[in-house]
Amino acid sequence: MEAALLKFTLPTMAGAVLLSLVGYFLLRAIYNLFFHPLKDIPGPKSWSATRLPYIWALLRGTFVHDIQKLHRKYGPILRIAPNELTFTHPSAWNDILQSHRGRPPFPKDPTWWTTQRVHTEGLLTALNHETHARMRKALTPGFTTRALRSQEPIIQRYVNLLVERLSEMIDSPSSGEKDNKGVAKAEVDISPWFNFVTFDIFGDLAFGESFHCLENSKYHPWVAILFHTPAMATKVAAARFYPWLESALFKLIPPSLRKMQQDHWGQVVERVAKRMNYEVEREDIMSPILRGNTKNEMSLDDINGSFMALVIAGSETTATALTGMMNYLVQNPQYLRKVTDEVRGLGDDGREITLDSLRELKWLNAVLTEALRLCMPIPWILPRRVPDAGGVVAGVTLPGQTLVSIQAYAMQRDPNYWRSADEFLPERWLPDASKPESEFYTDKREAFQPFSMGPRICLGIHLAWAEMRLITTKLLRAFDFEAVDGKRLEWESLKTFMLVERKPVVVRMRHASH
Numbered sequence: 139m140e141a142a143l144l145k146f147t148l149p150t151m152a153g154a155v156l157l158s159l160v161g162y163f164l165l166r167a168i169y170n171l172f173f174h175p176l177k178d179i180p181g182p183k184s185w186s187a188t189r190l191p192y193i194w195a196l197l198r199g200t201f202v203h204d205i206q207k208l209h210r211k212y213g214p215i216l217r218i219a220p221n222e223l224t225f226t227h228p229s230a231w232n233d234i235l236q237s238h239r240g241r242p243p244f245p246k247d248p249t250w251w252t253t254q255r256v257h258t259e260g261l262l263t264a265l266n267h268e269t270h271a272r273m274r275k276a277l278t279p280g281f282t283t284r285a286l287r288s289q290e291p292i293i294q295r296y297v298n299l300l301v302e303r304l305s306e307m308i309d310s311p312s313s314g315e316k317d318n319k320g321v322a323k324a325e326v327d328i329s330p331w332f333n334f335v336t337f338d339i340f341g342d343l344a345f346g347e348s349f350h351c352l353e354n355s356k357y358h359p360w361v362a363i364l365f366h367t368p369a370m371a372t373k374v375a376a377a378r379f380y381p382w383l384e385s386a387l388f389k390l391i392p393p394s395l396r397k398m399q400q401d402h403w404g405q406v407v408e409r410v411a412k413r414m415n416y417e418v419e420r421e422d423i424m425s426p427i428l429r430g431n432t433k434n435e436m437s438l439d440d441i442n443g444s445f446m447a448l449v450i451a452g453s454e455t456t457a458t459a460l461t462g463m464m465n466y467l468v469q470n471p472q473y474l475r476k477v478t479d480e481v482r483g484l485g486d487d488g489r490e491i492t493l494d495s496l497r498e499l500k501w502l503n504a505v506l507t508e509a510l511r512l513c514m515p516i517p518w519i520l521p522r523r524v525p526d527a528g529g530v531v532a533g534v535t536l537p538g539q540t541l542v543s544i545q546a547y548a549m550q551r552d553p554n555y556w557r558s559a560d561e562f563l564p565e566r567w568l569p570d571a572s573k574p575e576s577e578f579y580t581d582k583r584e585a586f587q588p589f590s591m592g593p594r595i596c597l598g599i600h601l602a603w604a605e606m607r608l609i610t611t612k613l614l615r616a617f618d619f620e621a622v623d624g625k626r627l628e629w630e631s632l633k634t635f636m637l638v639e640r641k642p643v644v645v646r647m648r649h650a651s652h
């Protein structure tokens with residue numbers, strides 16, 4: 139009798155729970171569509187009603203491209219979840235990220251930034267405005283143009299090593315070959331080489347020792363782990379939208395990946411401790427922190443947490459921009475010729491090419507800027523949370539707690555702002571392009587903020603420019619580059635998990651013919 143009752147009640151109860159859940163979701167969806175304060179903001183109904191399409195796009199890595207299509211359809215202000223909007227309106231940069239009349243910028247949304255369980259808070263993950271400002275003040279002296287000058291020999295050393303290693307590849311019987319005129323050549327996937335050089339530079343600048351990626355022609359095991367981090371962080375964030383599911387979803391992350399993360403954190407802590415325990419003769423990023431930290435502005439946890447994030451922020455981004463630039467240059471040989479002629483025109487008197495000599499080169503800066511426009515390394519500025527008092531973005535008054543983000547990739551390719559928006563046209567950044575007679579005169583340059591703005595503007599902007607200019611210049615002076623038929627990469631096909639997916643960019647290289 140009892141068994142029969144159990145048989146009857148269990149399915150009934152399960153059915154009742156399921157029905158209540160469906161009912162709850164249905165009622166929420168109806169509320170979100172017809173009664174929510176954001177109900178009048180344009181956007182697809184399915185995205186406005188529930189967060190499921192958003193999460194699905196995140197997990198598939200198609201988020202940035204899906205949203206780009208939605209912006210084209212619905213305009214620059216778009217509802218992409220019940221309580222979340224995203225913008226391709228240029229004024230969103232200023233409205234969201236700058237301080238206004240004494241109120242700080244909108245804080246980062248904890249869903250994305252709450253420190254993962256294994257490590258401590260740092261500059262990138264600090265949500266509180268005062269904590270962020272304190273850390274930023276302590277870290278900034280290592281990233282000024284003055285600091286960069288004293289760091290230049292380190293950067294030069296690794297860029298020279300990059301050239302040497304690629305040169306060996308052309309001459310090596312295993313990777314190179316001879317063309318029908320007897321000239322040595324090699325087909326090289328250039329993409330990892332940009333990572334090798336930026337990781338090695340950053341390792342030396344931050345921890346006083348290289349990761350030896352260039353020497354070994356492969357990623358340091360620690361660096362390899364970093365490639366999993368953005369995809370994993372995306373999954374963690376997706377799980378956080380349903381807090382009651384979070385623990386269960388965390389368990390889906392493979393234990394091997396969790397262990398990797400813990401090992402990585404352990405290695406950051408070890409490297410930071412090692413660097414803090416010895417004096418270096420040259421200036422690096424850590425020097426000003428150690429010198430200026432007399433009142434303990436940065437605790438050891440703060441330093442560890444900040445350097446953990448800096449390794450990715452400081453290398454993967456620059457490598458993505460360089461990869462994108464090379465991909466577009468080999469597919470557009472007319473611009474490759476122009477910038478190559480320019481950097482080879484710097485002369486060859488045996489003296490080192492200095493960073494200062496590259497600042498004003500117009501084609502060099504134009505191709506890099508155009509690459510940043512089309513291949514934005516951070517395609518989506520992650521959501522900020524409107525404070526309780528509410529706020530205004532792009533002229534729309536928003537209730538407190540609304541999430542707001544900026545679609546940099548979509549904005550930088552929006553035909554409403556850019557002439558021939560999807561085409562690689564570096565001349566739009568030449569000085570003459572700002573004259574009324576130029577076809578690019580109407581380009582909306584304020585829509586382009588590759589390093590963001592406000593108190594959280596990229597800390598490494600000077601270092602990024604220095605690396606991009608020097609690496610491009612030295613490569614183009616040393617080698618002739620060419621596209622390889624059948625191996626062309628379409629940048630638009632790359633997925634995004636916070637950062638842009640990396641795929642081979644195969645180029646044919648020869649020693650420079652001049």
Ligand code: HEM
Nearest residue numbers: 451452455456459515516520588589590594596597598602
């Ligand atoms: C082309 C290369 C780079 C691009 C396009 C880039 C872009 C950006 C953007 C858009 C942000 C703002 C993200 C946000 O607030 O959500 C940012 C922040 C940041 N970047 Fe970069 N970045 C680059 C290279 C670097 C380098 C080389 C470093 C350091 C070595 C660096 C360190 C940082 C740090 C620490 C932050 C956080 C700043 C803060 O919250 O105060 N970045 N970057």
